[in-house]
Amino acid sequence: MTGVLLAVCLLLQAAPVPTAPAGPAAPDAVVRPAGPAAGGWLTEQLAARVRRNPPLGPVPADPTNRWADSEAAAQLGHRIFFDERFSASGRVACSSCHDPAHGFSDPRPLAKGEGSGTRHSMRVLNVAHQRWFTWDGRADTLWSQAVQPFETPHEMNLPRAKVVARVAGDSVLRDAYLRAFGQAPPAADAAPAAVDAAFAQIGKALAAYERKLVSGPSAYDRWWTRRAAGDPKADQELTDAQRRGLALFFGKANCFQCHHGALFSDGEFHMLGVPPRDGGQPTDAGRYAVIERIRSDPFNAAGPHSDDPDGVQAHISASLVRTPDQWGEFRTPSLRNVAQTPPYMHAGQMATLPDVVRFYSTLEGATSLDHHRESVLTKLGLSASDQADLVAFLEALTGPLPGAPWGRPPG
Ligand code: HEC
Ligand code: HEC
Structure with a gap:
């Protein structure tokens, strides 16, 4: 990593987000010891x-997701997280592998959904405090991670058009989507661009939900x-x-x-x-295998679905370089x-x-x-x-x- 990038990273990691707004300190500003x-x-x-x-500290802002702190979006994400219908067999939900009874993780060593994976299902706890997601960090925002399991063959194995159609076809989810985003999900025969946009929204709703999963x-x-x-x-x-x-x-x-x-x-x-x-x-x-994938992911922080495509995370992702020493590295x-x-x-x-x-x-x-x-x-x-x-x-x-x-x- 270059020195400049390292400096940016260190700045981003700098201690807890202050609870007082920027500018002159409010009289009741909480001063951390x-x-x-x-x-x-x-x-x-x-x-x-x-x-x-x-x-x-409190979860940091996520400028790439304008619904990050929307309660209505979190409610939609909450429903989808536990809903097994979002899988090819109708038997696998996010919560199948990120089970609250197991600290939002999975007691099985390797992930098992529609097929068998090669990695352990990590905790989904305090994740809104991270910059990279999954063991290799192949997602650069929480919402871009959230869309991946749907289409991963061994996880939920459900194409995005069907994911969007499931939301549009269920009255409770459809209402929740409408409340969250002020518009209804696109119809089953929608153009691919509309499906992609709605798929990104669903990811953002899941991320808004995951921001609530913090430990005391x-x-x-x-x-x-x-x-x-x-x-x-x-x-x-x-x-x-x-x-x-x-x-x-x-x-x-x-x-x-x-x-x-x-x-x-x-x-x-x-x-x-x-x-x-x-x-x-x-x-x-x-880490070595995913650098190019992050840069070319249409759902990345710099992409058309990001709400901060010129922001810090977009620049960090754009400046990633693949080097041999990343081989075999995990977060x-x-x-x-x-x-x-x-x-x-x-x-x-x-x-x-x-x-x-x-x-x-x-x-x-x-x-x-x-x-x-x-x-x-x-x-x-x-x-x-x-x-x-x-x-x-x-x-x-x-x-x-x-x-x-x-x-x-x-x-
Ligand atoms: C079949 C099991 C399985 C299902 C289903 C599944 N996950 Fe995961 N999840 C995993 C595994 C395995 C990893 C680690 C992936 C890797 O490193 O390749 C992971 C990683 C994650 C992470 C990254 C956590 C971190 O600390 O970086 C998040 C967030 C997450 N999953 C959310 C979800 C959401 C949201 C869904 C539903 C849309 C979901 N998962 C469905 C197995 C699963
Ligand atoms: C060089 C950096 C480094 C040091 C030093 C280090 N760790 Fe880790 N730790 C990691 C990484 C990276 C992983 C994940 C490795 C993997 O899965 O291949 C990890 C994994 C773990 C895990 C497993 C967590 C999980 O959810 O699976 C525990 C527990 C842990 N470390 C504790 C410790 C303790 C205790 C020490 C000191 C004795 C220590 N670590 C020193 C980088 C480090």
Whole structure:
């Protein structure tokens, strides 16, 4: 990535979105605490690092989707997300693989819809805070991701004209569409351009819904906020094992290096050398395979359906360049609520969090591809009790899932 682009990315990732409007501060402007101060077991170095992983702020604006914050659009998206009729067999909904009972993820290692996939269905939680979507980041907006599963053969396998026709042909969905966008969905014999436009709207409605799927404060967040406020009893929020795990995460285990920011993710792509499910050398090219696809996707941030085609995300996508070192890279996943969504890694290769931590500790089985694997990853050689402490810390990142109405099927 070029220096300029990196600078833009760093700016975009800059800490939580301020709650006060731009311009002179309103008298009641919420001033966020600077973060926990060092003291006791929290060394200066650790304190400086935990400040980079604050509680989640409000979801950032999405200028590419003018309906991002429309309640009516979210209601339409909510209905479609749970509706199995949007698939070839009539048996697969978004929620089949992103199940609220499993933290909006899927306990099966690999995705199974109309066919079988080669990747694990990742959590759809706090996704509105991300810039790239899916393990390889092949979508540059939340709404352009949302249209993909319909036509993916192993997911829902339903052509866009049928997706639009399903909405137009159901009185409840048709009304919801009309309320959201002020116009009815096009008729079954509509021209391809009208179908594409309505398909993009449906993606934007799903994205408006997904913006509601955020987790509440975890034990870590409560600890962070109370420490930042100078509460002398803040440490009670974490167990002894979780505090030791925190010190490892931000210290010698080096996890924060990629898992930083409010999401516990740098939003970037790395090759960890996670061994393929069936052994041998990896065949999934990850980030490398999708760069051209993002640039040519008619639903991308720069395309005719975007509401901000000259915006920052459009420029970032347009300046992507494919390089050999992207081969086998996957996006650093957020670690929020990670304890609720086994199995782990892009192909569900690891069944439990202790398995993940053991992998980082031993790098056993890691594929190296001519030493192309991330050089920051070194065998940590953690003791069994260190590993247990790290797992305990990861468990402190679980916050409440969204409840009714958004976290449940629509009534
Ligand atoms: C058959 C299972 C399946 C179905 C059905 C499905 N998904 Fe997914 N979803 C996945 C998988 C697998 C991934 C990761 C894809 C990849 O990396 O190639 C994913 C990724 C995502 C992501 C990216 C999350 C992130 O953190 O980047 C979002 C958002 C999402 N899906 C939303 C949806 C929506 C909306 C629908 C319905 C229109 C849907 N999915 C239908 C399996 C499914
Ligand atoms: C070099 C960057 C980097 C470092 C350092 C790093 N991670 Fe990761 N982490 C990733 C990436 C990238 C993935 C996804 C890899 C894949 O699927 O191939 C990942 C995946 C994970 C997952 C699985 C999440 C899921 O939803 O499947 C967990 C848990 C995790 N890391 C925890 C840790 C811990 C604990 C440490 C420190 C011991 C750590 N990571 C260090 C980049 C990193």
